[in-house]
Amino acid sequence: MNFGVSFPQTNIGNDPVVIRNFVQTAEDLGFERLTLVDHILGAKDARDTPWAVHYTIEYGFHEPMALFAWIAGFTEKIQLVTANVVLPQRQTELVAKQAAEIDILSGGRLVLGVGVGWSSAEFKALGMDFDNRGDRIEEQVALLRQLWSDELVDFQGQWHQMRDMGMNPRPARRSIPIWFGAMADIAIRRAARIGDGWLMSPRTKPDDVMRRKIEIFHETAQAAGRNSDQLGIDATVFAEDRGPDEWLAEAEAWQAMGATSVTFRTSESGFTSIDQHLAAMRKLAEAAA
Numbered sequence: 001m002n003f004g005v006s007f008p009q010t011n012i013g014n015d016p017v018v019i020r021n022f023v024q025t026a027e028d029l030g031f032e033r034l035t036l037v038d039h040i041l042g043a044k045d046a047r048d049t050p051w052a053v054h055y056t057i058e059y060g061f062h063e064p065m066a067l068f069a070w071i072a073g074f075t076e077k078i079q080l081v082t083a084n085v086v087l088p089q090r091q092t093e094l095v096a097k098q099a100a101e102i103d104i105l106s107g108g109r110l111v112l113g114v115g116v117g118w119s120s121a122e123f124k125a126l127g128m129d130f131d132n133r134g135d136r137i138e139e140q141v142a143l144l145r146q147l148w149s150d151e152l153v154d155f156q157g158q159w160h161q162m163r164d165m166g167m168n169p170r171p172a173r174r175s176i177p178i179w180f181g182a183m184a185d186i187a188i189r190r191a192a193r194i195g196d197g198w199l200m201s202p203r204t205k206p207d208d209v210m211r212r213k214i215e216i217f218h219e220t221a222q223a224a225g226r227n228s229d230q231l232g233i234d235a236t237v238f239a240e241d242r243g244p245d246e247w248l249a250e251a252e253a254w255q256a257m258g259a260t261s262v263t264f265r266t267s268e269s270g271f272t273s274i275d276q277h278l279a280a281m282r283k284l285a286e287a288a289a
Helices: 016-028 051-053 063-074 092-106 121-123 133-149 185-194 210-223 246-257 273-287
Strands: 003-007 035-036 079-086 112-115 153-156 161-165 178-182 197-200 233-239 261-265
Touching: 003 079, 003 273, 016 035, 016 273, 035 063, 035 261, 063 079, 063 092, 063 233, 079 092, 079 178, 079 197, 092 112, 092 133, 112 133, 112 197, 112 233, 133 153, 133 178, 178 185, 185 197, 197 210, 197 261, 210 246, 233 246, 246 261, 246 273
Parallel strands: 003 035, 003 261, 035 079, 079 112, 112 178, 178 197, 197 233, 233 261
Antiparallel strands: 153 161
């Protein structure tokens, strides 16, 4: 199984030494990807869902594009995956430029995971329209790909217009994989139609509900004339109060259902020190070896 690890945004703190040690440990242990959650602003109070308690002003969120640019300089092989940049609350052209820069600095290791977001208050504070975010993200993805591939771009969309303008530098491979974070069926279908992969919601289990959603992903890709076997599907396994046997069993269940990779998430597992996060990573790496 292909294992990645989630950067513990809300637990790691702001010490660059601690952050660097976590990332280097993940790479040294053989984790193939580092995923990073995105939130620009936090609200005073949590939304009325169990997981939203971790998305208030009390919890830190490092900016993924800036952090990955720094991480690119001291890592060599671990893939850098935004999971997910809330694309409709950001300027498309700026994201294209930032992503290209990280891809260049990392030697082509960036995967741009994008999502539509859920916090209407955050959209409002950033001056972005929350209601049209689903349609807008599709146009944004089209423009991103054109800015990375073409020297000069002519683009006339509903929300983006430019003529004979371009970006320099562009990614060396002239493209960056775009994966979609998705849970609702409409978002899963979007990922299957225009994405390079699907980052499944971390708050799911390998059950019949998710089996059907994976079927929807494959069916939609095939209906769009795409080879669904060439698209990635990433699932999440939480550390929680469990051990390697349970982690591996859940990962194997996801793999049997069609996941191509698994992200190990030590956040939201009750850990009170970064050493506990590191210890869990080591246990999984040893068990999976």
